[in-house]
Amino acid sequence: MFRFIIRRLLVTIPTILVVITITWVLIKLAPGNFYSGEKRLPPAIEKNIREKYGLDKPWYQQYGRTMWPIIRHGDFGTSLKYEGQSVNTIIARSLPVSAAVGILAYILALIVGITAGSIAALKQNSRYDYASMAAAMLGISIPNFVLGPILVLVFSLTLYWLPPSRWGGFPSRNLILPVLTLSAVYMAYIARLTRAGMLEVLRSDYIRTARSKGLSEKDVVVRHALRGGLMPVVSYTGPALAFLLTGTVVVERIFALPGLGNYFIQASLNRDEPLIIGIVAFIAITLLLMNLLVDIAYAFLDPRVRY
Amino acid sequence: MAEKPPRSPDAPKVSEPALSPRGTPPQSPLSPVDPVAIHVAPEMAIAEADVRTAEEGAYVRGTSLWRDAWRRLLKNKLAVFGLVVVVLITVSSIIGPSVIKSATGFTPDFIPSDDVRLIKSFPPFTGPDGNFSWTHPMGTDNAGRDQLARVLQGGQISLFVGVISTLVSLLIGVSYGAIAGYVGGRVDNLMMRLVDVLYSLPYIIVVIVLLSMFRSQTPRGQLILLFIALGSVSWLTMARIVRGQVLSLKNQEFVLAARATGVSAPRIIFRHLVPNTLGPVIVYATLTIPQIMLTEAFLSFLGFGVQAPLASWGSLAADGIQNIAIYPWQLIFPGVTMALTLFSLNFLGDGLRDALDPQMRTV
Numbered sequence: 301m302f303r304f305i306i307r308r309l310l311v312t313i314p315t316i317l318v319v320i321t322i323t324w325v326l327i328k329l330a331p332g333n334f335y336s337g338e339k340r341l342p343p344a345i346e347k348n349i350r351e352k353y354g355l356d357k358p359w360y361q362q363y364g365r366t367m368w369p370i371i372r373h374g375d376f377g378t379s380l381k382y383e384g385q386s387v388n389t390i391i392a393r394s395l396p397v398s399a400a401v402g403i404l405a406y407i408l409a410l411i412v413g414i415t416a417g418s419i420a421a422l423k424q425n426s427r428y429d430y431a432s433m434a435a436a437m438l439g440i441s442i443p444n445f446v447l448g449p450i451l452v453l454v455f456s457l458t459l460y461w462l463p464p465s466r467w468g469g470f471p472s473r474n475l476i477l478p479v480l481t482l483s484a485v486y487m488a489y490i491a492r493l494t495r496a497g498m499l500e501v502l503r504s505d506y507i508r509t510a511r512s513k514g515l516s517e518k519d520v521v522v523r524h525a526l527r528g529g530l531m532p533v534v535s536y537t538g539p540a541l542a543f544l545l546t547g548t549v550v551v552e553r554i555f556a557l558p559g560l561g562n563y564f565i566q567a568s569l570n571r572d573e574p575l576i577i578g579i580v581a582f583i584a585i586t587l588l589l590m591n592l593l594v595d596i597a598y599a600f601l602d603p604r605v606r607y
Numbered sequence: 608m609a610e611k612p613p614r615s616p617d618a619p620k621v622s623e624p625a626l627s628p629r630g631t632p633p634q635s636p637l638s639p640v641d642p643v644a645i646h647v648a649p650e651m652a653i654a655e656a657d658v659r660t661a662e663e664g665a666y667v668r669g670t671s672l673w674r675d676a677w678r679r680l681l682k683n684k685l686a687v688f689g690l691v692v693v694v695l696i697t698v699s700s701i702i703g704p705s706v707i708k709s710a711t712g713f714t715p716d717f718i719p720s721d722d723v724r725l726i727k728s729f730p731p732f733t734g735p736d737g738n739f740s741w742t743h744p745m746g747t748d749n750a751g752r753d754q755l756a757r758v759l760q761g762g763q764i765s766l767f768v769g770v771i772s773t774l775v776s777l778l779i780g781v782s783y784g785a786i787a788g789y790v791g792g793r794v795d796n797l798m799m800r801l802v803d804v805l806y807s808l809p810y811i812i813v814v815i816v817l818l819s820m821f822r823s824q825t826p827r828g829q830l831i832l833l834f835i836a837l838g839s840v841s842w843l844t845m846a847r848i849v850r851g852q853v854l855s856l857k858n859q860e861f862v863l864a865a866r867a868t869g870v871s872a873p874r875i876i877f878r879h880l881v882p883n884t885l886g887p888v889i890v891y892a893t894l895t896i897p898q899i900m901l902t903e904a905f906l907s908f909l910g911f912g913v914q915a916p917l918a919s920w921g922s923l924a925a926d927g928i929q930n931i932a933i934y935p936w937q938l939i940f941p942g943v944t945m946a947l948t949l950f951s952l953n954f955l956g957d958g959l960r961d962a963l964d965p966q967m968r969t970v
Binding site for chain 1: 804808809811812813815816817819820821897901904905908909910911921924925927928931932935938939942943945946947949950953954
């Protein structure tokens with residue numbers, strides 16, 4: 301187990317460097333430059349800019365200039381558009397926003413999804429089963445950029461219950477709509493996965509054994525079935541995180557939240573090269589570490605898994 | 608490679624070779640060999656019905672896996688609903704804009720030129736004078752363009768992107784998976800490790816960087832960039848599925864026979880193995896289309912995807928959200944149409960999975 305973690309961590313580091321390199325190559329291959337805009341700069345100014353950012357050097361020196369501080373100090377440089385702010389400060393400032401929305405959405409999705417999915421499995425083919433699975437399919441099919449504005453339309457612009465957008469600090473009513481919008485898809489996926497997993501487990505031999513021992517139905521479900529039935533949900537955590545990241549991008553745009561996703565889109569539109577590389581690297585690290593955690597959790601939950 | 612496959616004494620004669628060129632596995636010697644029955648399903652492995660026939664010993668004309676699947680699909684009400692809606696939406700997005708043009712004279716990009724009225728955005732079924740009218744069933748957008756025509760044209764683009772990108776991902780995924788599975792060993796290990804690494808990458812983020820950096824000047828160029836970007840990141844699961852199928856197929860007798868008769872490796876992979884993986888591949892492809900459409904809409908919504916004057920449901924929704932407080936229909940119509948399409952495609956995909964691959968169904 302320990303060796304497995306070490307081995308995985310050793311794979312993770314080069315993967316992150318590869319991601320940063322791919323991003324760097326894409327930026328360098330793209331036509332134009334970050335300073336090229338509508339107006340052509342006078343040649344002298346252009347020359348100065350190129351010198352300042354090392355663009356007059358050969359490509360391997362430029363690559364080294366980007367990579368070396370990252371490897372040595374985890375320093376991604378200074379943003380080109382947000383003056384005087386280092387990429388690391390911007391990430392540190394915007395991360396809590398994204399994390400708050402993302403984590404709350406995931407917790408909500410877990411609670412609702414697992415409850416709905418297990419009840420659907422326990423009462424298979426009942427009216428409840430059909431209703432919750434239809435709702436889940438609806439949740440998967442409605443894009444979050446449609447759901448979000450519709451929620452705003454209903455709860456903010458018609459009923460005047462909740463604020464339509466903006467960040468209002470951590471526990472605030474502003475969070476309700478973004479969290480609901482973001483969690484809808486996961487709720488749906490988790491409900492479907494829980495139902496499928498539970499149905500399979502409920503027909504297995506060890507559940508029959510548990511029942512024949514005379515355990516109460518509640519004990520059978522909570523102690524035995526859920527543990528096995530939730531395996532698909534655990535393995536979905538990895539992809540869910542990836543979805544969560546893309547989801548937050550849209551949700552932060554819709555609700556004008558100053559999170560990582562919003563900064564990333566701005567950076568891509570502005571061609572703010574250090575900020576793009578910084579956010580991509582940060583997201584890759586988070587994703588890879590989460591995947592590792594999921595694999596470890598898997599080994600703990602399922603005694604059959606051995607690394 | 609050295610040993611020849613053992614010939615059973617009642618092996619079919621030369622006129623009825625044990626292997627058709629498409630790689631049909633030899634008919635089980637237990638069931639009565641009827642050349643007509645074999646030819647019913649030249650492409651597929653032994654269908655469920657054939658096995659049952661063999662077990663019962665009674666002769667039932669072999670139904671092909673496809674006909675069997677079709678029958679099962681038609682029994683699934685939700686899947687039929689999905690199929691009907693998908694066909695309706697596809698047909699109306701293809702012929703819709705020209706029908707509207709001949710009926711009301713509005714094209715998706717027609718902007719009324721009178722600059723007298725400041726408000727050009729009318730609610731559904733309302734004419735410029737504020738009374739009921741049939742001209743704009745979905746109202747008009749900000750510039751006064753007919754929303755119905757735009758939604759239908761957007762559907763064309765959305766469906767087109769979904770289908771083409773799925774084809775791109777099919778091409779890459781099937782070849783990659785089949786080669787990895789067939790070659791096996793160290794090559795397979797390396798290839799699948801690469802897939803694992805790619806899986807853990809934030810691909811959508813890389814796609815956004817790609818699309819924003821290489822932003823094309825022409826809408827068509829951007830569309831092609833979109834196909835490549837979406838197709839090249841969505842082949843991973845397909846590669847895994849095909850590899851798994853090929854792994855379980857490659858040690859079967861028909862592959863051994865093909866190898867023994869000197870068929871080259873690429874030919875075995877693409878003529879004998881790939882056609883036999885078609886069932887799961889079709890199921891997964893059907894489920895990939897809505898995913899890609901969703902990703903495309905997501906990218907267009909953020910402004911990285913389809914460019915004006917082309918429109919997709921995603922970019923229409925992005926336009927609509929600007930005025931949601933005043934003209935909510937500009938968001939609701941493209942959004943709901945898209946949700947309905949994805950909903951139907953998902954049901955169709957689930958239905959196809961149950962029909963083509965009864966073992967995979969989750970009860």
